[in-house]
Amino acid sequence: xxxxxxxxxxxxxxxxxxxxxxxxxxxxxxxxxxxxxxxxxxxxxxxxxxxxxxxxxxxxxxxxxxxxxxxxxxxxxxxxxxxxxxxxxxxxxxxxxxxxxxxxxxxxxxxxxxxxxxxxxxxxxxxxxxxxxxxxxxxxxxxxxxxxxxxxxxxxxxxxxxxxxxxxxxxxxxxxxxxxxxxxxxxxxxxxxxxxxxxxxxxxxxxxxxxxxxxxxxxxxxxxxxxxxxxxxxxxxxxxxxxxxxxxxxxxxxxxxxxxxxxxxxxxxxxxxxxxxxxxxxxxxxxxxxxxxxxxxxxxxxxxxxxxxxxxxxxxxxxxxxxxxxxxxxxxxxxxxxxxxxxxxxxxxxxxxxxxxxxxxxxxxxxxxxxxxxxxxxxxxxxxxxxxxxxxxxxxxxxxxxxxxxxxxxxxxxxxxxxxxxxxxxxxxxxxxxxxxxxxxxxxxxxxxxxxxxxxxxxxxxxxxxxxxxxxxxxxxxxxxxxxxxxxxxxxxxxxxxxxxxxxxxxxxxxxxxxxxxxxxxxxxxxxxxxxxxxxx
Numbered sequence: 001x002x003x004x005x006x007x008x009x010x011x012x013x014x015x016x017x018x019x020x021x022x023x024x025x026x027x028x029x030x031x032x033x034x035x036x037x038x039x040x041x042x043x044x045x046x047x048x049x050x051x052x053x054x055x056x057x058x059x060x061x062x063x064x065x066x067x068x069x070x071x072x073x074x075x076x077x078x079x080x081x082x083x084x085x086x087x088x089x090x091x092x093x094x095x096x097x098x099x100x101x102x103x104x105x106x107x108x109x110x111x112x113x114x115x116x117x118x119x120x121x122x123x124x125x126x127x128x129x130x131x132x133x134x135x136x137x138x139x140x141x142x143x144x145x146x147x148x149x150x151x152x153x154x155x156x157x158x159x160x161x162x163x164x165x166x167x168x169x170x171x172x173x174x175x176x177x178x179x180x181x182x183x184x185x186x187x188x189x190x191x192x193x194x195x196x197x198x199x200x201x202x203x204x205x206x207x208x209x210x211x212x213x214x215x216x217x218x219x220x221x222x223x224x225x226x227x228x229x230x231x232x233x234x235x236x237x238x239x240x241x242x243x244x245x246x247x248x249x250x251x252x253x254x255x256x257x258x259x260x261x262x263x264x265x266x267x268x269x270x271x272x273x274x275x276x277x278x279x280x281x282x283x284x285x286x287x288x289x290x291x292x293x294x295x296x297x298x299x300x301x302x303x304x305x306x307x308x309x310x311x312x313x314x315x316x317x318x319x320x321x322x323x324x325x326x327x328x329x330x331x332x333x334x335x336x337x338x339x340x341x342x343x344x345x346x347x348x349x350x351x352x353x354x355x356x357x358x359x360x361x362x363x364x365x366x367x368x369x370x371x372x373x374x375x376x377x378x379x380x381x382x383x384x385x386x387x388x389x390x391x392x393x394x395x396x397x398x399x400x401x402x403x404x405x406x407x408x409x410x411x412x413x414x415x416x417x418x419x420x421x422x423x424x425x426x427x428x429x430x431x432x433x434x435x436x437x438x439x440x441x442x443x444x445x446x447x448x449x450x451x452x453x454x455x456x457x458x459x460x461x462x463x464x465x466x467x468x469x470x471x472x473x474x475x476x477x478x479x480x481x482x483x484x485x486x487x488x489x490x491x492x493x494x495x496x497x498x499x500x501x502x503x504x505x506x507x508x509x510x511x512x513x514x515x516x517x518x519x520x521x522x523x524x525x526x527x528x529x530x531x532x533x534x535x536x537x
Contacts, residue, residue: 046380049303242361
């Protein structure tokens with residue numbers, strides 16, 4: 001057993017964790033970033049490719065995007081939005097991790113959190129290895145909010161109910177009941193889905209038992225996820241490079257059949273939710289976009305919008321053990337690789353579709369040392385959102401609309417960040433129709449997208465639960481709001497504010513027992529202003 005002493009411990013080497021650390025060390029604190037996987041950079045450096053955002057970046061997060069442009073030869077201060085994993089990782093290292101006071105370590109897996117006797121202050125965390133990390137302040141930037149969970153912070157997860165938030169959900173059925181994963185009385189004649197599935201195992205997507213009588217917005221266990229964002233190499237005819245899709249070990253003809261069914265029977269023809277063969281399910285969510293602007297249009301590096309296929313395995317992801325998560329990821333990678341191999345090679349797939357798929361290859365110069373099962377495969381499993389804390393203030397779906405009292409976007413006196421991406425939930429649930437097709441339920445995609453302010457209280461647990469912890473990725477809000485908040489660089493800007501708050505609380509160590517909530521907000525506001533932070537809309 002080793003005891004690791006630091007001033008600040010940040011859990012999660014995501015872009016948000018790195019942005020937090022960059023500001024947390026401003027007053028002389030040492031910060032250790034711990035990551036449970038072997039990968040640094042989260043989805044931002046794990047195949048994302050397209051840095052979607054709808055609000056202005058500021059501070060070091062903006063500097064990261066400008067740095068990428070400079071490295072590509074652009075010196076006009078432009079922010080590069082479409083980038084490769086290597087470009088993003090190099091820029092984040094240069095900007096976020098420039099201070100020698102920051103240390104990053106991987107394979108840091110939490111076991112237990114200890115608090116000072118009789119207080120709500122975390123004193124140290126115990127790792128599965130038996131090592132202890134002792135610190136004054138803590139931040140959770142992990143996708144799974146593991147640190148907050150073990151610290152006893154109140155959490156929320158899944159899809160909440162109307163009784164809690166009066167949260168609206170699109171596409172409810174004719175009886176006003178929910179159209180999210182589970183029982184849908186307008187379409188399900190019985191609970192035995194196999195009665196309309198002659199093979200008995202046609203689809204992989206019924207991942208939880210049907211539930212009767214749920215109100216619109218009621219809770220479900222499903223996390224929304226794509227599984228991966230891929231970085232691909234588009235090979236022009238006759239050119240070398242790239243890694244082809246391979247047939248996974250133990251792959252069978254029955255597995256071929258499942259994928260072919262998903263391609264051609266994933267939506268009933270002419271149904272209200274039909275989007276054509278495969279639709280948004282498979283592969284890549286129908287979106288492949290160039291991320292390398294320095295190469296010719298017909299070949300080069302591309303990013304994808306992921307695919308929903310692996311999402312069927314994400315229920316309960318955040319509550320699973322580290323070993324269970326690894327098993328989930330490997331199973332999902334096996335199936336997803338097989339699905340791409342079938343699409344690229346099976347004779348029952350249309351020739352034009354096969355040939356198109358054969359031009360998109362895994363990169364042979366990225367993810368070659370750290371990857372998931374297959375070289376070139378992204379190491380970061382894409383968890384769009386599994387839940388978060390129930391903090392001092394809870395953002396809801398209503399904050400994605402204008403404030404009815406002012407008819408303007410929501411702002412708060414203690415706003416420290418902004419959001420603005422439209423609500424967008426992918427739900428990994430399919431059920432069989434009597435005709436033998438699979439249909440997807442539960443998607444949410446509001447078209448309204450006004451920007452909004454996010455108060456500091458969303459990043460703070462209640463003081464009685466934990467007084468020296470901030471949370472960025474798992475900020476306090478319901479599932480629909482969090483489907484807007486989850487943009488990588490939006491969360492990173494919120495994490496920067498948390499870093500500033502922590503630095504002010506540390507204050508060169510002279511007030512190392514100062515509660516985060518005791519830092520006067522004008523002090524943080526002045527620091528934000530000095531950084532030209534965008535905190536209101």
